[in-house]
Amino acid sequence: MQTNNQDVRKMLEITKNYVMDENQQPIAVQIPIVDFEKIEEILENYGLIKLMAKSEDDEPLPKDEAWKYYQSLKQKNVES
Numbered sequence: 001m002q003t004n005n006q007d008v009r010k011m012l013e014i015t016k017n018y019v020m021d022e023n024q025q026p027i028a029v030q031i032p033i034v035d036f037e038k039i040e041e042i043l044e045n046y047g048l049i050k051l052m053a054k055s056e057d058d059e060p061l062p063k064d065e066a067w068k069y070y071q072s073l074k075q076k077n078v079e080s
Contacts, residue, residue, distance in 0.1 A: 014039075044070070 014035045019028040051066040061069065 014031050017030040018026045019030060021027045048063070048066050048070055051070060052061050052063060
């Protein structure tokens, strides 16, 4: 579940399509959905690792509990 150098290299191989404004200045980037889903998975895995990590006052969360907690945070974000 931990990200590694191979994941980072995969992120660097993303096909990008720059969106330009009327002054031909880049204002956005379009990427294929497959690449977006890879990035999202890497970020979610990183977040889960951080949630599972031991803090000073708390015991580490087991993977299933960390996943439930993470999903609840995502749901709260969607609702707000």
